[in-house]
Amino acid sequence: MTTPLISLDKIRQRYSERTVLDIDHLEFEEGSIVGLAGPNGSGKSTLLRLLAFLESPKQGTITFLGRPAQAKSTVNRQVTLLVQEPYLLKRTVFANVAYGLRIRGKNDIPIKVARALEIVGLAPTVFAKRQWYELSGGEVQRVALAARLVLKPKLLLMDEPTASLDAKSAELIHQAVLSARDEYGASLVIASHDMPWLEGVAERIHYLDSGRLVRTV
Template identity: 60%
Template sequence: MKELYKLEQVRQRYNGRPVLTIKNFSINEGSIVGLAGHNGSGKSTLMRMLAFLESPDSGKIFYDGSEVKEPALWLRREVTMLTQEPYLLKRSVAANVAYGLELRGEKNISERVCDSLVRVGLAPDKFMHRNWFELSGGEAQRVALAARLALNPRVLLLDEPTASLDLESTRLIHDAAVSARDEQGTTLVIVSHDHLWLEDVSDTIFRLADGRMND
């Protein structure tokens, strides 16, 4: 497998306090990597670095063989992240899923919106015209995931994607994540406190404690 991410001697501090120290860490393209650990273990900080939303105090981050010093727009187009409490626009389900595609000037938007909704278990004829406030928590999370899958990202980062969701939504998010990897080659990094779910969906799990990693 091709190495997509590589971190070398990465350290991060907040207000002078060390929160993350990683000597060496790599992620292969097309893999599903799980990150586990207690709150405050450094998982969210690492995810923000992988999303190129945060740069380390020291150390190097390589992506696709090149060191990333100043994240370029094309990187933000290849890597997308879904947080535990995703923000939905105050508009219809279809408009939410289509938004990113419209910003990028993509074609066949309606078709891609329908396909993405199907992939997360939401029937387009039933959900496309619903408003954001008519969705349950699980449905809103799946709409947010559909919006990201529609972009066909090279990397999809999922931060606690199943927290507080029912069993059906949890299963459907699992299936959508695996199909993204199997059908489109998407690389996934997933943070979850649901250890059984994480073990089921991941190829490899890395555990963080006190800002340090153990595989």
């Protein structure tokens, strides 16, 4: 059996004595597209923050490629979370997508940015020069997605990526998710309320209720 990309064991997360997540074991394979579903407050966003190593669980272990990993470790660079309402730098679309490449000293930035924009359905000739305030909500979401994809994360986590988007934008996000996996080699974990959309894109869906894993379909 291959080593999972990331696995959780005996995870408990508490906020001021209240247990909001209680998961005995859960693992995600490399190259998979997995959904998280469940009612409001069931723990989806909390689970994504743990998988992103943005916070540490009060109990339990999270293993990344076979090694126990901590929040704020070097693993962080290989994992990225696209939050529900991402914010952009107050600059052009190009500058937003190029930012992470610049600070990492990467080459071929214009080519990489153009490809990432194409993948999220934003024609570079139209959008690269646009300012952050010249974008619809769906376009902001996709610029934020391009800015993460371009860094080739091993694990891309998305929190309600289609909330408040129209059907056309949701379809573009669906296509971008497939490209993230097939072209950038990312594995994806996506929390969503939008069941038809999630069922269309995810290979498997874990259902949470009151912080517990209740079923996997």
